[in-house]
Amino acid sequence: MRMTCLSPCLLFLFACFSSFAQQINVAVDHAPPYSIIEDNGEVQGLILDILATVQAQAGVNYQINAVPCPFSRCIRMLAQGEVDVMGGLIRTPQREKLIDFVEPAYMALTSSFVFYAKQDSDIQVEQYTDLYTKRIAVMRGGVFYPRFDEDRQLNKVPVFSEQVAFDLLLKGRVDLVIAVEDTAEIAMEVLGQPIEKLKKVSYHHAQPIYGHMAMSKDFSGTQLAEKVRLTMRELAEKKQLDAVVAKYKLPPVSDHISDLVPVHP
DSSP: OOHHHHHHHHHHHHHHHHHHHHHEEEEEETTTTEEEEOOOOOOOEEEHHHHHHHHHHHOOEEEEEEOOOOOHHHHHHHTTTSSSEEEEOOOOHHHHEEEESSOOOSSEEEEEEEEEEETTTTTOSSGGGGGGGGGGEETTTOOHHHHHOOOSSEEEEEEEEEHHHHHHHHSSOOOEEEEEEEEEHHHHHTTTTGGEEEEEEEEEEEEEEEEEEEEEEHHTTTTHHHHHHHHHHHHHHTOOOOHHHHHTTTOOGGGTTTTTOOOOO
């Protein structure tokens, strides 16, 4: 009699353990205003908000474990399967060989890639070719626009964060920093850096900038990952992601999903 009772009890306990054991490890870099790592190690950000919204909608019990890391290390950990998810990534053919992107993009910026110089410098950049004589701080592992990314003649100085990039600029160790115009000044305010000591040069590159959730190849093939993908698309189609991204002053996700074919579980 005790044996008959014990078996279903154990099965129930194993099922509970399995449910609670599901965890999504999320790489988060310090990239205000979309993700912030406090001095005490506390992490907050849009990708975490999205995963929490997906969790509530999908009814799947998983833990969201934020893993703070510099951007380049986050990318490397995702490619190597050491974390499961990262947010805000621009999709490129090179990255698609290493990681899987989730549709639709949840960040859509109609913005420009701009270049900052010190306010008191005599640096002028009127056209792309003027960049060749400059030292340009770039985020290690980051991508911008194809001509810039693929140009091996430019003197690019890789750094681990935007904060380091602007620190080097203010100290005169680089001539320019490349950044997204819509977010650079907000980021500098959060980072406590003096925007009044910088200037935007004339040359810039305008294009739509889309930021995606991306998954490691290992995680992407799991049932949990498939549930996250389907639920996120469903939330986007129902315009329920719009309120989540609105808190970060981003345009509605539903504005740029008309070309996607609806997929349902």
